Amino acid sequence: MAREIKNPRIMLLGGGIDYTRAEHRIASLNTLLEQEGKYLQILIAKITKLKPNILMVSRSVSRKAQELLLETNIILLQHVKPDLMDSIARQTGATILSSTDHVMNQFGANVLGKCRRFRLVSFRDNDVWNGKANSSHGGGDEMVKIRSLINNIDNRKDVEALLATAKLTRNQRQAILAAHLLGEKAHDGSKAVRSGIQKRGVTQTYVMVEGCPSNLGCTIILRGASRPALKEVKRILNFLINVAYNLKLETSFLEGRHAMLPKDYQASLGPAMSSSLCVEYGQPPQGRKAIRPWNGGNMESTHWSLSGKITALEHQSILISSVWMAGKTQCCPAEVKGICYYSEKDVSLGQFLRDSCFNLTLKCQNPNCKKTVIEHSLSFVHNDGLINITVRQ
Numbered sequence: 001m002a003r004e005i006k007n008p009r010i011m012l013l014g015g016g017i018d019y020t021r022a023e024h025r026i027a028s029l030n031t032l033l034e035q036e037g038k039y040l041q042i043l044i045a046k047i048t049k050l051k052p053n054i055l056m057v058s059r060s061v062s063r064k065a066q067e068l069l070l071e072t073n074i075i076l077l078q079h080v081k082p083d084l085m086d087s088i089a090r091q092t093g094a095t096i097l098s099s100t101d102h103v104m105n106q107f108g109a110n111v112l113g114k115c116r117r118f119r120l121v122s123f124r125d126n127d128v129w130n131g132k133a134n135s136s137h138g139g140g141d142e143m144v145k146i147r148s149l150i151n152n153i154d155n156r157k158d159v160e161a162l163l164a165t166a167k168l169t170r171n172q173r174q175a176i177l178a179a180h181l182l183g184e185k186a187h188d189g190s191k192a193v194r195s196g197i198q199k200r201g202v203t204q205t206y207v208m209v210e211g212c213p214s215n216l217g218c219t220i221i222l223r224g225a226s227r228p229a230l231k232e233v234k235r236i237l238n239f240l241i242n243v244a245y246n247l248k249l250e251t252s253f254l255e256g257r258h259a260m261l262p263k264d265y266q267a268s269l270g271p272a273m274s275s276s277l278c279v280e281y282g283q284p285p286q287g288r289k290a291i292r293p294w295n296g297g298n299m300e301s302t303h304w305s306l307s308g309k310i311t312a313l314e315h316q317s318i319l320i321s322s323v324w325m326a327g328k329t330q331c332c333p334a335e336v337k338g339i340c341y342y343s344e345k346d347v348s349l350g351q352f353l354r355d356s357c358f359n360l361t362l363k364c365q366n367p368n369c370k371k372t373v374i375e376h377s378l379s380f381v382h383n384d385g386l387i388n389i390t391v392r393q
Helices: 029-049 063-071 082-092 102-111 140-151 156-165 170-182 189-195 227-256 349-356
Strands: 009-013 054-057 075-077 117-124 203-210 317-326 335-340 377-382 385-390
Touching: 009 082, 029 063, 063 075, 082 203, 117 170, 117 189, 189 203
Parallel strands: 009 054, 054 075
Antiparallel strands: 117 203, 317 335, 317 377, 377 385
């Protein structure tokens, strides 16, 4: 598998490749093995007929199917996460097949995706090979000492001195040498395998699908620190990307409406909590003990600021009131709802209008009201702002 392929043909399979045996039936072992072999041969024949170079599967693949794919020189990647599968499908143009029955019956060769290059890249696992690692990463206290020594190695002579003086097993010696040769650089996966530095427990190997259209997305690799630190950086980076995209859309909208700032407008010199040009949160109250305002989620799973202060990352939610109106009459009591920007509960404007305003299956919460959604208007109130939405058929 550790090789580079230019202009590969990629197939994505949402299920798995396995033989399901019938339960509560008595059969000989030879018969079951023969049935499994023939069944998997048929499935692999459907796949190989389209001549893919790479097969990505979201679930497991049986050992027999792996052997058949190896004979046909098809690279297999199994247990691919669903969100990653969706991203690969969008960027390569491949269709995610729900099962192997759909390979030939519905789509044909159009299911395959393409990219410019497929390759493997190996890095040293810094979360394991650092002086702060604990025994839970494997190897006990002895491996913790070895990881600490690795960080203090600067050249080849230091490695040779360590290997000559320390009481190490053969496996530990190989790990030390591989970790030093890897360093902080990225290495080609196939060369790392041939040179022996791609050792389990020392390296992390990633699949690179390169040469896809840049307008369909990209991948940002974060490395060089521990996993908890990288997770925090990833969370902040996701927030900044959403903010930048929102500002791009908002600025384009305001320019299209020929919006202008007041002549006496002065920008605030303090920290800005709002990431929008049209939403003002105000400053958090002084001396507040709870450093995280309500964000619509479970407070136990929230991320707390390291500085102990409210930051823009934690302060992206507002409360609004919604009222169903029939003419000038209020049908039911007002509801208080929360808008949590850049969260999993956030939706686009189009999706919000479709679900909350244009959905004709919605009914007024007043049981005595027999009017349809079209005969109502929906009002949203926040501070001194008011929006009335009326649907016309």
